[in-house]
Amino acid sequence: MDQSTQNPMPPAVRQGYMPRTRLAVSLLFLMNGFVTGSWAPKIPEFKERLGIGESVLGLLILVFGIGSLVLMPIAGGFIARMGSQRVVKVTAVILSPLLLVLTLAPNVWTAVPAMFLLGGFVGAMDVAMNANAVEVEKSMRRAIMSSCHAYWSLGGLIGSASGGVIMAYLGVLTHAVFITIICLIVLAIAWPMIQADQPHPDAAREKLRLPMTPLPWIIGIIALFSMVPEGTVLDWGALYLRNELGASVALSGFGFAAFSATMAIMRFAGDHVRDRFGAVRTLRVCTLTALVGLVMAGLAPNAIIAIIGFALAGVGISNMVPIAFSAAGNMPGLAPGIGLSVATTMGYSGMLFAPSLIGFVAEHTGFAIIFTAVPVLFIVVLLFSRHAVHADQSGGGH
Known part of the structure; x- marks a missing residue:
């Protein structure tokens, strides 16, 4: 099973x-x-x-x-x-x-x-x-x-x-x-x-070095590819609504507000969902929801449809990162701090640095193409999603 x-x-x-x-x-x-x-x-x-x-x-x-x-x-x-x-x-x-x-x-x-x-x-x-x-x-x-x-x-x-x-x-x-x-x-x-909490038993003997096994890096990729779209909506959502969909200054602020609101609400509900259905299934449903939301925003004919798309993306992305971080902190044979430092560093680098690269690309292509193309990253998350099973280990040891 x-x-x-x-x-x-x-x-x-x-x-x-x-x-x-x-x-x-x-x-x-x-x-x-x-x-x-x-x-x-x-x-x-x-x-x-x-x-x-x-x-x-x-x-x-x-x-x-x-x-x-x-x-x-x-x-x-x-x-x-x-x-x-x-x-x-x-x-x-x-x-x-x-x-x-x-x-x-x-x-x-x-x-x-x-x-x-x-x-x-x-x-x-x-x-x-x-x-x-x-x-x-x-x-x-x-x-x-x-x-x-x-x-x-x-x-x-x-x-x-x-x-x-x-x-x-x-x-x-x-x-x-x-x-x-x-x-x-x-x-x-x-x-x-x-x-x-106690230090990891092997940590005192080990030199501080990056893990050599692939699993932390796979979880890190899940975190990275979950946070790049978050950073993209944060930094460029309002500009997209304003410049390409003709939204007013007031309305253009609602893109990130809708995204943030659904994300916060779903994060409070996310633990119950994960307890009920397990991390892997929750991650897969969230990823598909986020994919649909961002594609909807990218193909939107007007600002209102795009804002609904961003709200849907917030529902999806909300629990992708917490699941990745739980999995990173529960990898067998690895100190929680080491696995988490890989996942958080990779995830936040996506949020901090990818938006500037996206801004450069968008100057030449426009943001509609960006918001339609970024969800390709979610397909990689789906391919790796079975590794999120380690997030469930927090419930009952390894």
Whole structure:
């Protein structure tokens, strides 16, 4: 019998819906999303304050991405040696004041290391909190990864929605101090409840190196090909609706809003779906839904149909990444931090770097072709989807 069709998480041994450890890891995701979301409304002020153009700003945002990609694998190595609890605490403490540090940066040369550290510790904390979520899944014997990512989306929404208002009424520096205080309060609440975990038994003897087996890289490709379309909608959806489908400025913002809303809602529901049907079947249905949604957006005759397509794509993409991350943290014979650092690094590199390449291609082809062609990546996800069975191992050991 195919492993993917079995109910992977026996209900008899499950804990309650929200034990302290689950609340703690949910708060960590909320905090990380809040910092990331709070950065978005600061970008115009940051650009103006430093007196830089779009190209220099683009390079600084690239530095943010490079910081993430450098520190993510390092965090994975430390998690393997020390456990995720210690690493997530350290990275969260360092991350808390970094938007304030960036706000105080007087020129481009000080902004470069501040951007590198901000991107680096957002990424490092990301690996650590995902590894901790895997440990909580194992202890609870039920899927929680999708709802953790929903809390991240919620944090991003709160940060981006409140940032502009706070800066307009209270000023830029007050906003940065406010973010730091909120982060430290959230961290103080979560701190005593964070799931304790042991280092991987072989990690102390191993040198920090990338895994040589193909499975982590296959899961990494699933994460990468799930996140490239997400980044494409995030960065280029509004421009496509405005320039190619004639949407108003107000309407063009609804593309990503519809995508985000369906994604957040489905992430809160995703764990129950995965518990019921198993990771492989859930991933396949999600991937097909996302494929249909993006093709619908790319072929849309008007903005309304495209927005419905983006909303459908959000339903599909919502649980693809959490399933990939659960699978990465549960690979047999591999420390969770190592597998997760591969999946998160590959996934986020797709979200950080692919949209700029897509923007260059779209200058010559238009975005309609891009949104119709990007779903080809989902076919690769479908081909590799049977490997998502490892996500179900969080329910009952290997």
